[in-house]
Amino acid sequence: MTNLSTVWAQDWMKNCAAAAHDHRDELIELDRVIGDSDHGENVDRGFRAVVDKVAAETTEDGSTVVDVLKLTAKTLMSTVGGASGPLLGTAFLRAAKAAGSGDLDASTAAAVIEAAAEGITSRGKATEGEKTMVDAWAPAARAAREAANAGRSPAEVLRAAAEAAAEGAEATISMxxxxxxxxxxxxxxxxxxDPGAASTALFLAAAADAASSAVTEDSGNNKAEEA
Structure with missing residues (x-):
């Protein structure tokens, strides 16, 4: 199993920035209907700032997953307006605390998602069924832990979380x-x-995609070494 390294965390943030930018108009429209229209713009701006900070202040060899997640939390809190900044900042700060000091195995990957979900719930004082981003984060956390307990790889843990988040976001439509x-x-x-649930699904898919890329790259390197 390929554990999740600093490179994975850096790639996760790059993927989040790409997803926020690509889906900016969609998120703005979702928020226009039931919110104040700024969610897409806020997360687009926030994750672009995150990528710049991560590139400037972390390295593949000298930084840890924790360093990337903490920097992400700090940057989102200072650049994302509305309720999303404090919520996402808290999520990544809690995730950093759960990440430990090294690369992430399956159980730790699940703990990161669980901690982020708990941070969102605590900061927003929200519960499932209220049509918020919790409706994506909570099922993602459960799915991640179930996958880890079943002996799945870190990448599979994150994919399970992403799929559950997508289902949770869709479920908010009828709420x-x-x-x-x-x-x-x-x-x-x-x-x-819910726009927050929709962006949550995008960001967890970004984490899973980064992990899948890491597995593919690691597999390719192993084959090259064997050759």
């Missing part, structure tokens, strides 16, 4: 918002996906 700005709409919020 009535009872938390945050969308709650002002009441029943009119039904039929619309």
């Amino acid at each position: 009535v918002a009872t938390k945050g700005r969308a709650s002002y709409l009441g029943e009119r919020s039904v039929g619309h996906k």
